[in-house]
Amino acid sequence: MKPYFLYILIISILQSGCNNPRHQDESSRETTPGESSFGIELNDGVKWKINDEMKVPIKNMERHLLDYNTADVKDYKVLAEVLQGDIKSLTSSCTMTGKSHDELHKWLLPFMEFVNQLSEAENDMEAAGIVENIEASMNTYNQFFQ
Numbered sequence: 001m002k003p004y005f006l007y008i009l010i011i012s013i014l015q016s017g018c019n020n021p022r023h024q025d026e027s028s029r030e031t032t033p034g035e036s037s038f039g040i041e042l043n044d045g046v047k048w049k050i051n052d053e054m055k056v057p058i059k060n061m062e063r064h065l066l067d068y069n070t071a072d073v074k075d076y077k078v079l080a081e082v083l084q085g086d087i088k089s090l091t092s093s094c095t096m097t098g099k100s101h102d103e104l105h106k107w108l109l110p111f112m113e114f115v116n117q118l119s120e121a122e123n124d125m126e127a128a129g130i131v132e133n134i135e136a137s138m139n140t141y142n143q144f145f146q
Helices: 002-018 052-070 076-092 098-120 124-144
Strands: none
Touching (some): 052 076, 052 124, 076 098
């Protein structure tokens, strides 16, 4: 129950602290060049700049995923817990505003959902599919943000 509460708390903080309206379901939209399936768009053809203080938790997420993938024994529950800590660090260091902030939210909210799904996975096979989604999401981040 604790991970679910933490997830709800983070979502509440993001929505109230950033005054960012919920985005419509992007899965039914067609994408254009320079746009992701989440509706993330490039900044006139270039990646969005992320504030330096927010890069640290994101780099930690990437490192934790790499560590998980190269580990002899994979514990997806531990990975989910560590990623939730990274998300908490990221959201608490949020100082971004404007369009770059809005575009980052288009990536972050689905990423948070994947991490929540991982924390609730019931077996290694289910977790493996979710980890693939998390990795794809990190690839999307690197495609649209710097």
